[in-house]
Amino acid sequence: MQKTTELDSLTFAAMLRQGAVQLGRDKKVINDLNVFPIPDGDTGDNMLMTLKAGCTALNDQLGTLSELASAASSGMLLGARGNSGVILSRIFAGLAKGLQGVIEADTKAFANAMQSAVEEAYKSVPIPVEGTIITVLREGVAGADSSADLNHYFETLLEAMQVSLDHTPELLQVLKDAGVVDSGGAGLVSIFRGMNEALNGIISEEEIAPTSSTTPTVELDKFTEDSTLEFGYCTEFLLRLMRSKVDLDTFDEKVIFDYLNQVGESVVAFREGTIVKVHVHTFTPGEILNEMQKYGEFLTIKIENMALQHHQSTNQNNASFKLPPKPYGIVTVASGDGLIQAFHEIGADEVIAGGQTMNPSTQDFLDAFARINAQHILVFPNNKNIKMAADQAAELYKDADIHVLPSTTIGEGYYGIGYIDRDNPNVDEIIASVTEIMQSVVTGMVSTAIRDAEGDQVSVHTGDFVGYSGKQILSDSPDRETATKALIERLGAASRDVMLVFYGEDVTSEEAERLVADLQAQYKNLEIMLNNGAQPVYDYIIVCI
Numbered sequence: 001m002q003k004t005t006e007l008d009s010l011t012f013a014a015m016l017r018q019g020a021v022q023l024g025r026d027k028k029v030i031n032d033l034n035v036f037p038i039p040d041g042d043t044g045d046n047m048l049m050t051l052k053a054g055c056t057a058l059n060d061q062l063g064t065l066s067e068l069a070s071a072a073s074s075g076m077l078l079g080a081r082g083n084s085g086v087i088l089s090r091i092f093a094g095l096a097k098g099l100q101g102v103i104e105a106d107t108k109a110f111a112n113a114m115q116s117a118v119e120e121a122y123k124s125v126p127i128p129v130e131g132t133i134i135t136v137l138r139e140g141v142a143g144a145d146s147s148a149d150l151n152h153y154f155e156t157l158l159e160a161m162q163v164s165l166d167h168t169p170e171l172l173q174v175l176k177d178a179g180v181v182d183s184g185g186a187g188l189v190s191i192f193r194g195m196n197e198a199l200n201g202i203i204s205e206e207e208i209a210p211t212s213s214t215t216p217t218v219e220l221d222k223f224t225e226d227s228t229l230e231f232g233y234c235t236e237f238l239l240r241l242m243r244s245k246v247d248l249d250t251f252d253e254k255v256i257f258d259y260l261n262q263v264g265e266s267v268v269a270f271r272e273g274t275i276v277k278v279h280v281h282t283f284t285p286g287e288i289l290n291e292m293q294k295y296g297e298f299l300t301i302k303i304e305n306m307a308l309q310h311h312q313s314t315n316q317n318n319a320s321f322k323l324p325p326k327p328y329g330i331v332t333v334a335s336g337d338g339l340i341q342a343f344h345e346i347g348a349d350e351v352i353a354g355g356q357t358m359n360p361s362t363q364d365f366l367d368a369f370a371r372i373n374a375q376h377i378l379v380f381p382n383n384k385n386i387k388m389a390a391d392q393a394a395e396l397y398k399d400a401d402i403h404v405l406p407s408t409t410i411g412e413g414y415y416g417i418g419y420i421d422r423d424n425p426n427v428d429e430i431i432a433s434v435t436e437i438m439q440s441v442v443t444g445m446v447s448t449a450i451r452d453a454e455g456d457q458v459s460v461h462t463g464d465f466v467g468y469s470g471k472q473i474l475s476d477s478p479d480r481e482t483a484t485k486a487l488i489e490r491l492g493a494a495s496r497d498v499m500l501v502f503y504g505e506d507v508t509s510e511e512a513e514r515l516v517a518d519l520q521a522q523y524k525n526l527e528i529m530l531n532n533g534a535q536p537v538y539d540y541i542i543v544c545i
Helices: 009-031 043-057 065-079 082-098 107-123 133-143 150-171 173-178 183-199 254-263 285-292 337-346 362-370 387-396 410-418 427-439 480-490 509-522
Strands: 233-241 265-272 275-282 296-305 326-334 350-353 374-380 401-404 442-448 465-469 472-477 498-503 527-532 540-544
Touching (some): 009 183, 043 296, 133 183, 150 183, 275 285, 275 362, 326 337, 326 362, 326 410, 337 498, 442 480, 465 480, 480 509, 480 540
Parallel strands (some): 326 350, 374 401, 498 527
Antiparallel strands (some): 442 540, 498 540
């Protein structure tokens, strides 16, 4: 059996890539470890996209183990998607922190770094819940044997992680009821299984599996031979500071940041080790690149004409950094052309395309913030699995005060944005009043069951239409209209004043109009508004206030 006593940077990079390969093989199984019987499992995709961002940051990069761990951590930080992806990025941030200054790591040093990863993972979650990915990490690290070589350490680490993963249903009743283990923990085991393969010399030639997210094509007709460069270029790069150009021990990266803020707009920049990550909007990217070469050399460069650049928003002014300043800007998340349009009409400046099964990344939020010239930016994630990425972006962004509000549903976000008093100069008062309004909103969804399940007084059958609110199943029927009407009744529609009905991409307008006509006849004192949300996953989104 191969014995590795020192972990170097090249092996670590290979381990990360093999971890991504293995996760790509397992991602569908991990996605399907969903405690709720509707098609909203995306843990595998979120973790894979996060890890791939870390691997991309290592492309063609050389350096010490410490430097590569920091670069991978930075890539994952910006690429993190969903709660599982954000936690994964913090795990590797803790690992990088533990490896700081380390050229090659022996077993003890790597074990200490893994303990740092545990600490960082627990700090990333406001209220740690045992029976999840953090438990699998903590118990895996606690059960690993660091007294021998690294191969033995990883073997015992994986064994302890697997035992912990198998035990997660005993710690979380929701997992036990669904008959599954924790999906985030399963993703972590998959990653470390791949890392262990590479440590033992098993390197796959296969490409990392694609995720459900697709790369958009460039819309060339947005910038023709008669166009004027109105918006400039979105410029991003990773710069490696070089000993031949600067004194790494005394160099203050503030000189770079000050320069970028003088010549560019929408600057997001930070340094980790000898790598500087930069995002800037400019009309003259060449001048910036030339200036940066005074300090180092580029690892990656991306320059996009913002008239062509695809943003996950339908805001027609989304690329401009010439918008006049204003006190408040609003960013939210929705999926479906109709829903996105509805959020713009209610007052959102930026609507990031995403939601269940399509969680936006930390970078997506940073890009949205950068397109808004406001003192305060209010963020409505509209999904519990998106809030952590929004929070992480809020910590990174420095050009405005970012406030992430506790909207967990489309309904909460929609009404919350609608009740913002933009004339009130006190942002704390606005947040308090909007939060209070959101607490009075009830949102229900109708989707198709992907497996049998037992709910609160409801038995769910595969292929049926299931109505639910939060994580409470309220209705089930082979007929979509019947399931929707039963859901609305259990939401307490009779005691509500207003109800919004957003119908999805699989529902015809005739079917939706027939449903609303029946509801209006049943609930005569209820004002009902029908909208074509065109959203995926959910046939109907019902919002009551």
